[in-house]
Amino acid sequence: MEVLFLQIGNGLIIGSVYALVALGLNMIWSITDIPDFAQGSFYVLAAYVGLFAVTLAGLPFVAALLLGMAVGALLAFLCERLLYRRWRERTFRDAARVQLLCAIALFFLFANVANALWTGKPRTFPAYMEGAVFGFSYMRINVLIAAIVLFVIVYLFIMKTKQGKAIRAASMDPGMAQVLGVNIDTVNSMVFAIGGALSGGAAVLVAPLYSVFPSMGDLPLLKALVVVILGGFGSVAGVLICGLGLGVIEALGAMYVSSAYQHGYAFFILILVLLLKPKGLFGRV
Amino acid sequence: MQNQSLLECKGLTKRFGGVHAVKEVDIKIQAGMRMGIIGPNGAGKTTLFNMFTGEIKPSAGAIYFKGHAIHGMKPHFISKMGIGRTFQIVRVFDELSVYENVLIGAVAKNFHFKPTREQHDAVRRILSLTKLDSQKDVMAKHLTVAKKKHVGLAIALVGNPQLLLLDECMAGLTFVETDEMIEFLHKINTDMGITLVVVEHVMKVVMELCENIVVIASGEKIAEGSPKDIVSNPHVVDVYLGES
Amino acid sequence: MWNTNRIILGIMLFVLLAIPLFASSYIVYVVTLAMLFSMLTASYDFMTGFTGPLSFSHGAFYGIGAYTSALLTLKTGMSFWVAMPVSTLTVFVFAAIVGYPALKLRGHYFAVTTFFFGHFIYLVLLNSRDITKGPLGLGGIRPPESLFGINFGNMTAMYYLILFFGALMVVFLFVLVNSSIGKLLVSIRENEDLAQASGVNTAFYKVMAFSISSGFAGMAGSLFAHFFRLLHPSTFAWMTSEMIVIMFLVGGAGTLIGPIIGAGVVTFILELMRFAPEWRFIIWSILLIAILIIEPRGLAGLYNRIRGRRA
Numbered sequence: 001m002e003v004l005f006l007q008i009g010n011g012l013i014i015g016s017v018y019a020l021v022a023l024g025l026n027m028i029w030s031i032t033d034i035p036d037f038a039q040g041s042f043y044v045l046a047a048y049v050g051l052f053a054v055t056l057a058g059l060p061f062v063a064a065l066l067l068g069m070a071v072g073a074l075l076a077f078l079c080e081r082l083l084y085r086r087w088r089e090r091t092f093r094d095a096a097r098v099q100l101l102c103a104i105a106l107f108f109l110f111a112n113v114a115n116a117l118w119t120g121k122p123r124t125f126p127a128y129m130e131g132a133v134f135g136f137s138y139m140r141i142n143v144l145i146a147a148i149v150l151f152v153i154v155y156l157f158i159m160k161t162k163q164g165k166a167i168r169a170a171s172m173d174p175g176m177a178q179v180l181g182v183n184i185d186t187v188n189s190m191v192f193a194i195g196g197a198l199s200g201g202a203a204v205l206v207a208p209l210y211s212v213f214p215s216m217g218d219l220p221l222l223k224a225l226v227v228v229i230l231g232g233f234g235s236v237a238g239v240l241i242c243g244l245g246l247g248v249i250e251a252l253g254a255m256y257v258s259s260a261y262q263h264g265y266a267f268f269i270l271i272l273v274l275l276l277k278p279k280g281l282f283g284r285v
Numbered sequence: 286m287q288n289q290s291l292l293e294c295k296g297l298t299k300r301f302g303g304v305h306a307v308k309e310v311d312i313k314i315q316a317g318m319r320m321g322i323i324g325p326n327g328a329g330k331t332t333l334f335n336m337f338t339g340e341i342k343p344s345a346g347a348i349y350f351k352g353h354a355i356h357g358m359k360p361h362f363i364s365k366m367g368i369g370r371t372f373q374i375v376r377v378f379d380e381l382s383v384y385e386n387v388l389i390g391a392v393a394k395n396f397h398f399k400p401t402r403e404q405h406d407a408v409r410r411i412l413s414l415t416k417l418d419s420q421k422d423v424m425a426k427h428l429t430v431a432k433k434k435h436v437g438l439a440i441a442l443v444g445n446p447q448l449l450l451l452d453e454c455m456a457g458l459t460f461v462e463t464d465e466m467i468e469f470l471h472k473i474n475t476d477m478g479i480t481l482v483v484v485e486h487v488m489k490v491v492m493e494l495c496e497n498i499v500v501i502a503s504g505e506k507i508a509e510g511s512p513k514d515i516v517s518n519p520h521v522v523d524v525y526l527g528e529s
Numbered sequence: 530m531w532n533t534n535r536i537i538l539g540i541m542l543f544v545l546l547a548i549p550l551f552a553s554s555y556i557v558y559v560v561t562l563a564m565l566f567s568m569l570t571a572s573y574d575f576m577t578g579f580t581g582p583l584s585f586s587h588g589a590f591y592g593i594g595a596y597t598s599a600l601l602t603l604k605t606g607m608s609f610w611v612a613m614p615v616s617t618l619t620v621f622v623f624a625a626i627v628g629y630p631a632l633k634l635r636g637h638y639f640a641v642t643t644f645f646f647g648h649f650i651y652l653v654l655l656n657s658r659d660i661t662k663g664p665l666g667l668g669g670i671r672p673p674e675s676l677f678g679i680n681f682g683n684m685t686a687m688y689y690l691i692l693f694f695g696a697l698m699v700v701f702l703f704v705l706v707n708s709s710i711g712k713l714l715v716s717i718r719e720n721e722d723l724a725q726a727s728g729v730n731t732a733f734y735k736v737m738a739f740s741i742s743s744g745f746a747g748m749a750g751s752l753f754a755h756f757f758r759l760l761h762p763s764t765f766a767w768m769t770s771e772m773i774v775i776m777f778l779v780g781g782a783g784t785l786i787g788p789i790i791g792a793g794v795v796t797f798i799l800e801l802m803r804f805a806p807e808w809r810f811i812i813w814s815i816l817l818i819a820i821l822i823i824e825p826r827g828l829a830g831l832y833n834r835i836r837g838r839r840a
Contacts, residue, residue: 035637037644086822093379097583098821100637101774104585104644105821108771109814116807218767222648225641261656267649270642274630338726364728372726378719389716392709393728400709440727 015247016147020202021224024195037103040221041110042072046200061128072200073193080192114214122211291316297346306332321495329504339363369441370450379426390440563796570788572745578783580738581718586643589650592765594747595754609673613751620747628739654762666761
């Protein structure tokens, strides 16, 4: 029973990482129609920046976390500004495909940059807090708490601010939003920056629990993409629920079925849902 | 009974969520007829049209083509049975020549590993009918809207359809082009015996082209008759004036 | 166009036939790898270039073919000459099973699903230690059994064998794309809704193109397994799929011959960059982004642009 409790807790913690990455991806995908694979590499780069901020510069963890988020936001912002935006008007037929290829090329690029600069060797991120409660270290619990706090912040930003309203309008109908005076350039910059910040934040939050290595972003990215496809399109709460749900299913699957294929469950769920409901759980696909 | 009409729908209904987009519509279309389906925007014309082509499955009711039930069939199957269509926003195979566009229409209906001589002949015949022969090597995306519409028609016609469904086929055409199109549709109806079903919200076109008109409003059929009957029907006038 | 292609292919075949006669064994080895990659990109072009959907699982099907063939010969003692067609067919069927639900998705959703599928296969290869030996790599794979007195333990013989099957595949694909099937596939790429309304069973043709394309990737995998004789999951990770996409884009989509040349060019430049293994993928991804910015249609697009017309 206690093991079950622990596994569900661990599932929620890893699920909150998926949810954080998925939230940014979701906003970007629904507004710009780009599955931004590059978020997976901002995740990696932010983790390294956080690691060096703590180990080399001796900064406290919170500062490293904020720095990681800033780096993620900046990189995502630059990628949109310098690359994706070039094809936004989609003046030629393959433009959508070019954006997707560019996203994957960036993912490929940054993964290899991290590998070339810091080698493939996993590095340990020093613990920033001692102690545990109910068998969960404070560091683990912090991931979940921080994720919920970030979700609430994003939710309030989208629902309560003027910029948030522009983002909502653009996610429903970008063309119409522009007619109504929404500056689509600003909206795009904002959602990419928010996405980058969330990916970066997620990475620094979990880095002390595992380790830091160049391909650490692959799985969170893929799981987050599944979360986006399965549901929660355009819904902050949907992303959180799907993300946490996937984390729990994986944790329980690892315990009761097989841990070797833990990372395959998301794929099975995806294929199963597609077979039963080809339009996705919430019919937006 | 059913054998007398080429296309027939009975109690055709489509619900989206709880809303009726189309509600218990009965229509009979005789072979050789030029039928118009009109109605204000949002009346359910497009939904009705998409059920005929197989794009949308009806929630209830039935559609018969030559006596065969076709509701719920896939679009490619319905197309092969002899129902051609055009799209409201013109669609062509952009980066292929006009000739290849029409050849695909022929090959899709009747598959041979290599297109046969007869198929090539049919393509040339249709190209001259649609006055596209001088542009047969032009890439379709470089054509004007009116010419693209002709390519769309040619793709549908090369498959020898018995029934042609035209979705707002005059949208985006100039007055002269519209008149040409009406003349062309008359011609294929009389010369080739193709039954036409025209979905329009521009009254004028339907009045000039069709011999029989069905009026749809709020998803229901509210009137049917000759153009003369329709313009003098007070209910129809109400619906149209009420809309504008 | 068709005639120019024939001439180029003829010259290529002639050069490839002649290479082992004068080139060093290192060159023969590199050209063998280039031929395998050409098989991958040409078959990838059949799906993505001609039919349209962008897929990122080609490297995974390559891997499934390689491991299936290797395991069949290792565990059951099956001859390569049986294992190769069996693994090709296995991948063909497997791709149909995966493709049927996945190809209902349009646009990015399909692409992302295939990416995920590719990674899933990599995880299976890595984690099924009992069967694939996982990260240790699967060694001890035998070369194809001698046939007509030819010993395929010899690299030159293996070179000609891969050339033979590669040429066979290219001819097969050329016949297909120049037949009515090719026209229907292209119609799906150009406008799926119009194709369907014109009577094309788009779902069937998409799955067919995906299966044929993946089946050939499986065949290339089988040839690779018995040529290289050592398999490691990382050979079939998502980076391989990504390299296939790069080679395909360098050559130009929907031309069949472009991706074949693209694979050759990229493989050679990769070999030339052996001195800096960490940096070559960085250079390639920057190159890919540059291609996307300058000419998304690749070499074939540049060629046509220079000649002032479009393919």
